Amino acid sequence: MAKITLPDKSVREVPDGTTVRQFAESIGKRLAKDAVIAEVDGQPVDLFFPLAGDRSVRIITRQMPESLDHLRHSCAHIMAQAVQRLYPGTRLAIGPPIEDGFYYDMDPERPFTPEDIEKIDAEMQKIVAQNFPFSRSELRRSEAIERMKAEKQTYKVEMLEEWTDETVSFYTQGEFTDLCRGPHVAATGAVPVVKVLRATGAYWRGDEKNRMLQRLYGTAWWSKEDLDLYVSRQEEAKKRDHRKLGKELDLFSVHDEIGSGLIHWHPRGSMIRHVIEEEWKKEHVKRGYLMVDTPHIASEEIYRISGHLEAYKDLMYGAMMIEERPFRVKPMNCPGHIMIYKSHLHSYRELPMRLAELGTVYRFEKSGVLHGLLRVRGFTIDDAHIFVSPQSVEKEIVDVFRFAVEWLAKFGFKDLSIYLSTRPEKSVGASEDWERTEHALRNALSSAGVKFEVDEGGGAFYGPKIDVKVRDSLGREWQCSTVQFDFNLPSSQRFDLSYVSEDGGRKQPYMVHRALMGSLERFFGVLIEHYGGAFPVWLAATQATVIPIADAHIGYAGQVAEGLRLRGFRVDVDARNERTGHKIREATLLKTPYMLVVGEKEVAAKQVAVRERSGKDLGVMNVDRFEQLLAEDIAARR
RNA sequence: GCUGGCGUAGCUCAGCCGGUAGAGCACCUCCUUGGUAAGGAGGAGGUCGUGGGUUCAAGUCCCAUCGCCAGCUCCA
Incomplete structure (x- = not known):
């Protein structure tokens, strides 16, 4: 007899060899009907999995959100089957479930067209109607490799060769078999609603050096209503698309003749920007920040000192010669702020010194990544650089973080996701400095009483940081605020910053880069979508x-x-x-x-x-x- | 940058199997002076993204190029 413990700790006995499905039936018809897969001792298994011995079993039903992942995973197999029927010889890569759907990467003889997508969709519906049961088989890994080689499934071979498992499993539905860990829904007929969405390119293993495969996206749901809900959510997002609203509300434009990723703020958009900027300046002055302005071009010299010319060159525009001296358009505001700091000798009494600028920078972004206001080539950072002594770093960071939270709240962003990134393996700066500043960041977050995730080793080589993402009215997340220590630029190898300490000696200050909004362009794009174009009265171009x-x-x-x-x-x-x-x-x-x-x-x-x-x-x-x-x-x- | 799709009037879009460009809105003029989501009439506006090619003939087919879109990769 098998002794089965359920999640509520109740125990039931059934004969050895009872399948999960039979077990579910023994509990109730409804449960058996809604069962999708089960977890036995925490491991996901199919409904045909035979139970024996002492087991804890949790039956995953359609009502549980995680059941969608399994549904969609099975749909990926159905999609692969449809493609194999229509385009034999297409090599398969991987087909996982994702948020709201699934995809399958494959390597067909030619890329899929919109007509192909319709055909694949139709074929999938046919497979669902044919109601093939999913069955599992196991092979030794070496045999599996031989089999995949024979079928010319080179991507599967590559994966199998990297794995270390003794045996691997395959799942079969109808004439189609695919390498897979499983589990799957009972049969292709168990899929109520599935739809192929689109095809795009995707690099094998996400590496641009690899061959580009075709990725077919699909979505699947337990009911038509759920699909409709998903579709209407997509439509709402489309309605709020800042590029569409930007045109309709006459807020901004971009022009081929001027260049992509370069934003023109129209009077109505610019008015909103000015309101934000005025508020920003007011709040900064209130908090003891000092406004500065720095030029848009600078001699290469400064970027050689800062190290940007080396570390950042892919994102910088080419040099222009001015009286035989190379100049660059600025990709960062920090060197200018540092030169302002360095133009005097500073006492510890002047610190923290907070230099703030709505500084417009230009960075080269590959054409394919440009996206409305959210990813551009010229943008204005709501930048500030804070020079602070080790003694007051804790308090300063608490204040900076609080400032960011208060600022975002003005726009109705209350639901924040916060990430703390700590020292990576390759880094500059003394351990003592990393420890002190990581502690300051951590302390700022805990004293604010917010939840945060720690990305161990995720910091930049030059310092630890806090990133803040906001959740907009549609539940999407956007990177905004950032508070970032920099041990590199103040160092003696770079700008060699100092202040005079109480004992009259020279000390190196900590330097903090921080932005509340990130960039005005991106923030504006996020705001347009967040408000759906209906700006609150205080921001509205025309009230x-x-x-x-x-x-x-x-x-x-x-x-x-x-x-x-x-x-x-x-x-x-x-x-x-x-x-x-x-x-x-x-x-x-x-x-x-x-x-x-x-x-x-x-x-x-x-x-x-x-x-x-x-x-x-x-x-x-x-x-x-x-x-x-x-x-x-x-x-x-x- | 890569893969695929798309570029037609200021905007949104029609335009079949190649035969010489069309609608609505916006704009201009006139009429209308109207009380809470589109009053009426007329007019102007396009070398069909750009450059080549095929053809008697190209918005339509082919190639290149630029831009946009969906992703991949990358990021404020």
Whole structure:
């Protein structure tokens, strides 16, 4: 008899050789029906796995999210089977489940076309309808290699040769067999909803030196409703795509004639940027940061000293000769800030010295990686370099981290993922410095009471760091803030930074690079998607549009707008010869927070009729009252 | 950079098996002065990304190149 312990600690006895499926049936029909695979002593197994001896069993049902991985893994096999039927001789690589779906990398005779994808999809549906059971077989690894060689499955051979297992397993459904650890769903018919999405290229083992394979992506779900939900989530993301909204809301553009990855901020986008920049400066000055500005080009000399010319050259643009001296466009702001620091002798009393700049840099990015505002070639870092003594480094880092959290919260980013990266094997700097600064970073995080992940050895060679990612309204993560120590640039081999300590001697300060947003371009892109284009009042390019009903009301509309503008609000007038409905529609599409309709009644009463972009009618009110409304929104960052 | 797809009016897109370019919106003019998501009429606007080639004839087919998109690789 097999003695089976269930997750609730209850124990059941069944005859040896009882399969997982039979075991599930012995518990209940529903459970047997919903069972996808099981875990026996923590190992995932198929439903046909025979039980014997003392075992702990956990049956994974469709209701458990992890069951989707197994469903999708099985779908990858079905996809491979379909491809083998349609394009015999296609060599198979790997086919794992991923978030929201699965893929299979393969090496067909020619790349897949959109028509191929339709055919593959249709063939997969056929295989599902044929309801082949998945079965498992085992071979000695050497035999498996022979078999894969015979079938010319060179990628499988390569993998098998690297493994060290004695035996390996294969799974068969119908005429198709694939090397696989399993487990799988019971049969191809157990797949309720599967769809092939697209084909793209992918390097074998993710290495660009290797051959490029074709990756077929697919998705699979337990129900049509789940698929629909997934599709509508994709559609929502598409609707919020910052490139699309950027055009629709007239925020920014890029131009072939000027170059890709170079952003042009239109008046409406630029207005938002200015609001962010003003707020940024205000908050920095409040915290004792000193504003600086540094040039966009610099002699190569400086990058030779900083080491960028060597370590960073792939990302730097080529030299331009100015009076026979090579210059470069700046890829970093730090050398300039360091030169400002170095232009005086500093006392320990002046530290921490915090130099801040919205510094625009240019980096060469391969054409294929450029992406709207999120990955560009020219961008503005909300940069600061802090020169700090070892004594005050702890407090300073606590303050910097708190600053970052408070800043991101202004934009509604409350759900942060935080990563601490520590000393890698190859690194510069004294152990004492690494220990002290890693401790400072760790302490800043724990004193803020936040959860964080530690990436041991994941720091840069020149110092440990904290990275902060924000989660947007669609649940996607974006890298924003970073706090990074640098033991390299202040060192005597580089810029040889110092300050005069209490005892009159020279000491080397710690240097911290930090950014709250990362780059204004990327942050703006993230904001567009986060807000879906509907910027809160404090950021909105236009906070209110005054809409005169007829020409007779234009004068009054102008007075209302001017009055609000004088008090610092961003208000315009839509005086075009269009009907009210038309103007409301357009202001709504531009996601202007408020529309102030003025007609005969409002002119007479010196009032405005307020409408929100949501369509909600707030009724008629005095301009003073509306102004108060705006002020409340701005204070609450609505 | 690599693989595949796509580049037609300012924008969104039609344009069949090659026969000489079309819609809606936007723009301009006129009419209309209209109370909460598109009032009406007319007009202007394109060497079909660029450069070659095939052909009697190329937006359409072929090659190259640039750009964009989906990924891979890489990153603020």
